[in-house]
Structures are given as C-alpha cells and as structure tokens.
Amino acid sequence: MExxxxxxxxxxxxxxLMGINRDNTKNDEYCVHCFDNGEFTDHSLSLHKLEVKLIEMAEMHNEITLEEAQEVIKQLPYLKRWHMSIM
Ligand SMILES: [Zn+2]
Structure with a gap:
C-alpha cells in the first residue's frame, strides 16, 4: 500500500491518523492534525505559513530533517489543498 x-x-x-469527516467517517486525503470534524483545523493556514512551520519542525523539534522539510515544501503546491490557490 502507498x-x-x-x-x-x-x-x-x-x-x-486519518482526518475525520463531519459524519465521523475517515478521510484518507488529510491527516487528523489538518482535517477534523469535516473541516480544516487551521483556516488561516497559508502555503507560506506551512513552509515556515515545516522548517521550524526540522530546526527546532527534529521531527523531520531539513532535507525532508525542503522536499515536502517542493511538493506542497501540487497538493489538493494548495493546488487551486496558485492557479
Ligand atoms: Zn496534514
């Protein structure tokens, strides 16, 4: 499985950690940190804020490496949530 x-x-x-739809079913497109009860948990999140957050995660919390963070950042504009905002 992918x-x-x-x-x-x-x-x-x-x-x-799958996201949760309003009808309590699982949503396999988003993680529960981003999507809960049928909506995005952080409505004010922007692509830029997310980039900053990922770098912080790498630099301060060591959850991911800086290289990983940069790889993820490169992919962000292609993700479903952000795809529309750059068109
Ligand atoms: Zn997420």
Whole structure:
C-alpha cells in the first residue's frame, strides 16, 4: 500500500491518523492534525505559513530533517489543498 500523504501539510501519516469527516467517517486525503470534524483545523493556514512551520519542525523539534522539510515544501503546491490557490 502507498503511504498516505496529507494533501494539506504534505507529511506522510499513519492510517490511525486519518482526518475525520463531519459524519465521523475517515478521510484518507488529510491527516487528523489538518482535517477534523469535516473541516480544516487551521483556516488561516497559508502555503507560506506551512513552509515556515515545516522548517521550524526540522530546526527546532527534529521531527523531520531539513532535507525532508525542503522536499515536502517542493511538493506542497501540487497538493489538493494548495493546488487551486496558485492557479
Ligand atoms: Zn496534514
């Protein structure tokens, strides 16, 4: 099975962390950190803010490496959530 990649934050996530639709079903396009109860958890999130957040994650929390963060950032404009905003 292909790893699930969140179409908002660009990070891979485990099945248990799938987003949740309003009818309580799972949403396999977004992780639960980004999408819960049928809507995005952070409405003010922008592509730029997300880039900053990913770099911070790499630099301060060591959750991902800087190289990984940069790879994810490169892919962000192609993700479902951001695709429309750049067209
Ligand atoms: Zn996410």
């Amino acid at each position: 790893p699930l990649i969140c179409q908002s934050c660009g990070l891979p996530f485990a099945k248990e």
